[in-house]
Amino acid sequence: MPAVRWVGSRVVGAVVVLWAVATLIFFAIRLVPGDPAEAILGGPGSQASQASLDLVRREYGLDRPLLVQYLDQLGRLATGHLGESYSLKQPVAAVLAAQVPPTLTLAALSLVAAWLLAIGVAWWSSGSGRVANAVASGLEVVASAVPHFLLGSVLIVVLSTSLGLLPPVSTGTASGIVLPVITLAIPVAGFLGQVTRDSLLDAAAAPFALTARARGESRSGVFWRHLLRHAALPGLALSGWAFGSLLSGAIVVESLFARPGLGRTLLDAVTLRDIPLVTGVALVSALAYVLVVALGDLAERLVDPRGGRA
């Protein structure tokens, strides 16, 4: 039963990843200066009284040995308890429930947009000669290297301030999601385009492409039915990576366009040393990453029926 084995190995892998993430976060956040008791008492530099500090340390178990706290934390996580956010005084699960959907929507739309952009450019340049090809690959290199905050700011100035086409901030209107999606999609599209183009050129030069043309297939028929299948494979394999980069890009983009979501939650939580919330966001992101990699793997098997590579 290869399917069961495949699922089983994925689940074991996911558990190992989640444990590693939880452990890393637990110790890493304690290595940097900053007292979690202070975070609970209204942020760093709080001039909290000794009585308040003692109360908090006792209540949150911060006065116990680190190893005990770590095991306790693992035990809680294993039973599905993410704890309560220090800064928001809300259950972490509730915060995540509110913040995961906007970020997933943003990341998913951006991934789709990135694929559309990458394939569109590939389609346009594949049949338009050497100059188009050079222009396209130049664009892709620039796109994949441009930082989100720069791209986002330029888009705001051009599309929003100067042309007044789209709202500069994301909340309030449906069209508000367009600029954040474009900002996130362009660098990923550049990257996907680069890997897709290489395999597209290889496939176009392969004998089966020539045979198809000889059979009388149109250029677009060859592109969509034959070449793209080959060319998309490395891109699909990288979709997991692309999704991860979208999640990290969300930290910048959500702040820039004032969108609610995991990225902003993580940024605030790290600044405030809100350990339960940081752990919660990291675990959810890791889980999403594991899932998307598995889905990419699955999609790869569907596109490439040769199979048997796992």
Add this chain to the structure above:
Amino acid sequence: MRTPLPAVVGTAAAAALVLAGCTATGGDATGTATPVSGGTLTYATGDAEPTCLDPHVGGNYPQALVSTQYLEELVSKNSDGDVIPWLATAWKQSDDGLSWTFTLKKGVSFTDGTAFDAAAVVANVEHVKDPKTLSSTGYLALAKVDKATAVDAQTVRFDLSSPDSSLLDSLSQPWLAIESPTALKRSQAVNCESPVGTGPFEVQKWVKQESITLVRNSDYTSPPKDAAHTGAAYLSKIVWRFLPDSASRYAALQSGEVDVIDNAQPDSLVAAAKSSQLRAIDAPRPGASDRLELNSSQAPFDDENVRRAFITGVAVNPGIKSLFFGTAKRSYSLLSSVEKDSYSDPSLFAIDTANAKKLLGQAGWTGRDSDGYRTKDGKRLTVRFPVSTNQSIPAERSLFEQIQQEAKGLGFDVEIQQLDLSSWYGALAAHKYEIVSAPYTKVGPGVLDILYNSSSITPAPSGYFANNAQVDSKQVDSLLAEASAEPSETKRHDLYDQVQKIVLEGYYVLPLYDQQNHYLYRTAVHGLRAMPTVSTPSLYDAWLQK
């Protein structure tokens, strides 16, 4: 890298425009227009989103900004800096200074229907002083208050452990606003979501990372004495949005998506000055000026000559002028220019690099290493400068880099460390700093007692200490104690002058400018003002032109 707004190229002409635009501190230019009732105003804040809307809990500026719309204090201040009545109509200090009696306004109710009376004030004092509330700013401000007692329904007495001349200043701050005692009895989580006050608006809904919706309190009766009108507010609703990025915040204002923004940056101010659609309010925060403090408790700044060399050898004026495009005025005082007791002495800060080099030589820093830095006994003249990226705007961080370059000319190796807020406090607590810039907002000259009293060298239980310059002077301590107990305003003023002179003349501090606090708003908004207490915006008198 900074945001590539086209306006970042500052010109002398633009700077002049900004200065012209900023001198009109609020109010509305078309003062004859009749206020219109109704409408929704959208306010976009660049400050952090509060984690709790009750400013008793913790107690920071983002909480003060928004709670000014729905909570009120016992007293306020007018634009001359005088204490004026608010929820308290009169007050009296006992001869020994150990008790204060407040007469309260009659007929005021909280928005949940609870009556505002002496028992409510007592409940609030108890709430702030209860360790479970986790109050820091309010708790500190009430440090000398032992207890509050209801004498009768309209009279409340505060009993103090020692006289506190800054009690009224403290009580004017949003961190000691009065909340409904009925609401305070709910769990902290619930009270954080929807605190209940007597203010012109009430909290309706808080969508995290997005906005807080405030609606008009139609039964409102208790404006401060200096408000422009009485009765309910004009606006029917306020949407208080969180737009952390300064470029998108300004873009949203330009496009009309929002009506008012805070934390306007120098480039936005320059751009706004050229727009006929936008106006500016320059409302420096009270308390301390923004300044560099030199840690005098350890080498090399334990030597006054070295401190003096740094302060008189490093020119900061050109940097302030070019990086802030003329939107920030150089300060020569420990205190904000809004403080009546601010003492200023530009002559102490005249640049004399030749003399600075001589002073460093006298201090024994005569060697030079291969990188051109001064050395003494083989040790380089290194000074660590942790910078909190959360508390410092890009223009200021660029200024610090210019200071680093300037100081290099004298032979100082200034090590700038950009840190997040927690790490920054960690560096301070561990004394891993020689230079630091730490903002401090508080109403009144009492801030001097927090920043320069030697008792503030001892860390609070949380590790925090406010005397970053480590000024340890018996003379300063006794002058501050005298001022705290001195009932006469003129005599107090003189005592605070002496304190400021000693600290400035000891070259512990390099003042830069007031704590910058600029609001921008669309011309359709009228009646917006910054409170003379902690410079938070008040939307009570505000109205929108249709």
